[in-house]
Amino acid sequence: MTLPDVELNTNPEVTGFFDEQSNTISYVVKDPDSNACAVIDAVMEFDQSAGRLTYDGADRVIAFIRQNNLSLEWIIETHVHADHLSGAPYIQQELGGKIGISEHIQTVQDTFGKIFNEGTEFQRDGSQFDALFQDNDTYMVGNMRCFAMHTPGHTPACMVHVMGNAAFAGDTLFMPDGGSARADFPGGDAGQLYDSIARVLELPDDVRLFICHDYGPGGRAIAWETTIREQKQTNIHVGGGKTREDFIKFRTERDEQLAMPKLIIPSLQVNMRAGEVPTDEDGNMMLKVPVNKL
Numbered sequence: 001m002t003l004p005d006v007e008l009n010t011n012p013e014v015t016g017f018f019d020e021q022s023n024t025i026s027y028v029v030k031d032p033d034s035n036a037c038a039v040i041d042a043v044m045e046f047d048q049s050a051g052r053l054t055y056d057g058a059d060r061v062i063a064f065i066r067q068n069n070l071s072l073e074w075i076i077e078t079h080v081h082a083d084h085l086s087g088a089p090y091i092q093q094e095l096g097g098k099i100g101i102s103e104h105i106q107t108v109q110d111t112f113g114k115i116f117n118e119g120t121e122f123q124r125d126g127s128q129f130d131a132l133f134q135d136n137d138t139y140m141v142g143n144m145r146c147f148a149m150h151t152p153g154h155t156p157a158c159m160v161h162v163m164g165n166a167a168f169a170g171d172t173l174f175m176p177d178g179g180s181a182r183a184d185f186p187g188g189d190a191g192q193l194y195d196s197i198a199r200v201l202e203l204p205d206d207v208r209l210f211i212c213h214d215y216g217p218g219g220r221a222i223a224w225e226t227t228i229r230e231q232k233q234t235n236i237h238v239g240g241g242k243t244r245e246d247f248i249k250f251r252t253e254r255d256e257q258l259a260m261p262k263l264i265i266p267s268l269q270v271n272m273r274a275g276e277v278p279t280d281e282d283g284n285m286m287l288k289v290p291v292n293k294l
């Protein structure tokens, strides 16, 4: 694999913030040479029964950035999440920074624009985001040159972001005992997911890998940091030389058993708009429930 011209020995400070409603981990990543930082996969909480948004998790991230006098340059989404609503605009309003996602957001917007019967005012060109990353695009967080890898499979717009010796897996990999994420959402593909994982595992063995969700399999404590080496050796879905055919068969059978995430319907409508809640003709925040479509 040819990597972009980046310094993989840079050692950023990574702080994780766990969201108990969706088992998501958001990250603040600090450039070791400056006060610049990035946020990865911010969350806002949604009480679906009451239709009420709250911002406790995002407020913790904001407080951490302020207390440490950091300057927020990027707010990155590893993909359009289906299990939680993005807190990116809320954090941006407080601290600035650019919201970035894969250029393939356009495919996701097209798919779900149809499912949610969005009108022509819903742009399918990714213009709700400040930056659209292509495969191997590089960008700066302070003095640290980072890059994005296109890793489709869980969704068409998944990316793994590499910042020095830290890589942010999104839902492309879970902890070694959690395996991998499902590949059965519209636009998902188990074979593509296997190929994307194989590419991520070509990063150097010592790269720290930070995952986006953990459910504490078998009752173990929640965890979110592993390494490329550990994943290659012990990941239960792809480690130890499992074949592509094994993976596709296992993943497909398993996905047929999984229920939809509790917050998938609000999450998709909000996250495909870069975290903005859609509004009705009077400007009130309003969500739809398409029936028998997912």
Ligand SMILES: [Fe+2]
Pocket (backbone or CB within 6 Å): 079, 080, 081, 082, 083, 154, 171, 181
């Ligand atoms: Fe996901």
